[in-house]
Amino acid sequence: MPLSLVDRVTSLKPSATVEMTERVRAARASGRRILALSSGDPSIDTDPRIIDAAERAMRGGATHYGPAAGLPALREAIALREQARSGTAYDPNDIIVTPGGKFALLTALMALVEAGDEVLVPEPGWVSYGPCVRLCGGTPVPLALLDRLDLEMLERAVTPRTKAVIINSPVNPTGRVLSTEEISGLVEFAVRHDIWIVFDQVYCDLLHSGRFPSPQALPGGRERTFVVDSFSKTFGMTGWRLGALMMPAGLSKAVLKFMQHSVYCVPDFIQLAGIQALSLYDEVVPQYRETFRRRLETAVAGLSKIDGITTSMPSATFYLFPAIAGDDVAVAKRWLDEIDVSSLPGSFFGAPGKGHLRLSLTCPDADLEEALERIARAGLAA
Structure with a gap:
């Protein structure tokens, strides 16, 4: 055979x-x-200043293995950025720097999903949500969420095997931003059923109007939400592969083992470029x-x-x-x-x-x- x-x-x-x-x-x-x-x-x-920062770092010797979790200075800068954006105060130790937002998503799912688990996945939605769930051994359960986050639909879809729900706001492909009421309902749903939220906010810096509600900023949301973020769309750094995963307090030490046994670390010179990018925000x-x-x-x-x-x-x-x-x-x-x-x-x-x-x-x-x-x-x- x-x-x-x-x-x-x-x-x-x-x-x-x-x-x-x-x-x-x-x-x-x-x-x-x-x-x-x-x-x-x-x-x-x-921006040329971001490129210059990377070049200076490379010429200065930042071309070796770095900390698997990411440089402390970059994690601190990401924490400050998130506090200014959502009001949520993260300890830098609860943040892992990842090679892009997609790997942040995969890292979160690897930490949460076991064989046979179900994950609620929005549709229309980013094409990699379902495949990432399957790569972790889980089953993606699609939810028709074109125009609104239908909480009744979530209630019908949840089962004893449901481990998490992925929510993206602003939404790729529609550009829609979930309302405060929708996000609040999401958190209440997750608390009621004791499931995790994987929140993809990669496009939140490209908000044209209104407010940007996030589950990590709400009571009961912070301790069950894994936040996926990225530098790609915000700073035109898609090819740099630089993202971040923010998570509930005390979990990063265990989650970090997936980084250690896979990509190990994001190159220091890319992270130093990321610090420069955040300073130019x-x-x-x-x-x-x-x-x-x-x-x-x-x-x-x-x-x-x-x-x-x-x-x-x-x-x-x-x-x-x-x-x-x-x-x-x-x-x-x-x-x-x-x-x-x-x-x-x-x-x-x-x-x-x-x-x-x-x-x-x-x-x-x-x-x-x-x-x-x-x-x-x-x-x-x-």
Whole structure:
């Protein structure tokens, strides 16, 4: 009998977002000029001062193994950032620096999920939530949460095997920010059923309007919430792979063993660049946020004139999730094949996303204007 790989990898679907990025890259390599509205990379040039900090660190010898939990100075800076944002005071010892937000998510799930456990997963939602649960031996239980956090649906979905619920706000792919009432209800639900919350707040620095409620800031929430965060979207540092996991007090020593036996540590020179990035927050992030807000307004105005497309301004992120009068997979394929505009079908983010497209407004302004013109000429019909 031939040797075979295990089901936890062979049964996984490839990442739809990564696969589209590779398709766009291949198309461009063949000479096509693709206007990309599909990538979650904000396409912000990393501030030169951040790059300089990394270079100084490398030339200064910060190229060896560092602390598995992360540099104390960076964990302290992350704790200060979170306190300013949510009002939650974290001991730096309750923070682990990770190679990106995705690994922070995987680290949390590895600490919480055992074989046979169930994890409630929002849909439409980030394509890696379910696969990360499965890699940990758990079963993802999808929840249709397109327009609201339906607490009655959570109650129907919970079972004695439910270990955790993943919640993302602001939401990828819709840009929606969960309300105070929704987050409060989430915490009450988690307390009532004695389950963990894994809270993905990677996009919270790209808030265009309103408030940003978080479960870790509420009574009963701090002690059962694992917070996933990242430098990628906020500072244009996607390729640097720098994230963080904030957790309830006293748990990090055990969770850290997963880091020790996997990636070990994030390189010190990247962490020192992260400290520099946080020091620039008040200067650079409002500019990035304004750029994305302006692009969103431009796209909403343009798309709203096209028959069969319905969209509105989201509260955060650089994503639009317009509803379309057509097959989302077919429309996305046609736009890529015929007008060289890439997008992602909403159904790639779960069944409730069917009939929508995710448009990522991370390309230059001129490319966005041209993409909107191409879409307006092509429309939805084949």
